Amino acid sequence: MKKIALLGATGSIGQSTIEVIKRHPEEFKVVLASAHSRTEELLNYGNEIPIDHFVITGENGVGISGHPGNIHKGEDALLSLLEEIDYDIMLNAVVGSAGLKYTVAGLKTGHNIALANKESLVMAGDIITELAKENHCKIIPVDSEHCAIMQCLESAKDKSHVRRIILTASGGPFSNLRLEAFKNITLQDALQHPTWAMGNKITIDSATMANKGLEVIEAHHLFNVYYDEIDVLIHPQSVIHSMVEYIDGSIISQLSFPDMKLPIQYALSYPDRFDATAQYTDLAKIHELTFYKPNFEKFPLLGMAFEVGKNGGIIPTIFNAANEAAVTLFLQEKIHFIDIPDIVEKELSVPNIYNPDLETIIEKDKEIKEKIYTNY
Ligand code: NDP
Ligand code: MG
Secondary structure, eight states: EEEEEESSTTHHHHHHHHHHHHHHHEEEEEEEEEEEHHHHHHHHHHHHHHHHEEEOOOOGGGGGGTTSSSSSSSSSHHHHHEEEEHSSSEEEEOSSSGHHHHHHHHTTTTTTEEEEEHHHHHHHHHHHHHHHHHHHHOOOSSSSSHHHHHGGGGGGGSGGGGEEEEEEEOTTTTTOOOGGGGGGGOOOHHTOSSSSOHHHHHHHHHHHHHHHHHHHHHHHHHHOOGGGGGEEEOOOOOOOEEEEETTTTEEEEEEEOOOHHHHHHHHHHTTTOOOOOSSSHHHHHHOOOOBBBOOOOOOOOOEEHHHHHHOOOTTHHHHHHHHHHHHHHHTTTTOTTHHHHHHHHHOOOOOSSSSSSSSHHHHHHHHHHHHHHHHH
16 A cells, blocks of 8 residues: 655646545555645545545635644645655645645655656756655656656666657647737637646646646656757647657657546556556547647747756746746736747846755745736
């Protein structure tokens, strides 16, 4: 039985994780579940599966005093629990830069991390991978592409046999829209993802393709590959979740219907495999799999992410923070869709800080967001 600390339990990944756990009650036990604002939803999970500790990190936690059971409030309470309680793996499904401190806390106390919070790796990939090494912990990706790559790399007898990683992307809702029409994109348009149902932030990131950019940086850190060994390929059906090309020309891919329950379950069961929670894939129902190159003109954040990743230092932190702030403003309908890449780009022309420590990273994230929020 694996004991799981589930952070961000009320989100899209969190809810799918609860489904996986309900399907495999003999294998998984939730010892801690956290939410930020959705108190009711979090506590209701306690009626579905046994949960030892509940944590509300946001201000809504204040209103739940007197509730029975092990209910804790605030970020510090969560950080303390992550040090004190006994668990085997943390599933970090917090959205945005807020997730970084929990990834670090888990690794510092020697825990494996099933990582959905890709922002942790984008902001502090060098620090996190080093921490994992020092503390003999594994970072197991929950992101479907990286889960696929991890599986495809199992054919690698030697790292030198890998020619390139091919990250697939659905292309989002606007892959067929003419660039001239981008100025008319509304919030409702951008929230309609063609193949995945996800939280709002990543849905907008998918529409701008910033998500694929973040995933390029994530792949660089997880698999220790150079940026020119990573390609992005549009694959609208989202059935091939990514591929690895070997030097002899073989391409190994992982296929399944797009459903996050599969990569979540594999991250938790790894290196074991359990019966599917998601439906099995009937390829005959899919009919066709198509591919084409991404359009960097329509989706400038994708190209920017490659440059940002190559620059390294504090630049990926700035990219992530500016993107997060711009997406928040767009979700509040304070800016237009086409403003998002412009806002991000403006922040990138600054002197770099190489090998930033965690404090510098967290400070810069805050500074950039505050600056952008003040300006709009
Ligand atoms: P959601 O917005 O659906 O959920 C986010 C979760 O984080 C919620 O439980 C929320 O709590 C909690 N949360 C929000 N802000 C904070 C904070 N400041 N501190 C602590 N917890 C907080 O996001 P998703 O589930 O879509 O995504 C989560 C992560 O997984 C992201 O990093 C995303 O990029 C990644 N991911 C998601 C995929 C998907 O299919 N959704 C696919 C691949 C990766 P509450 O709701 O109670 O406020
Ligand atoms: Mg993904």
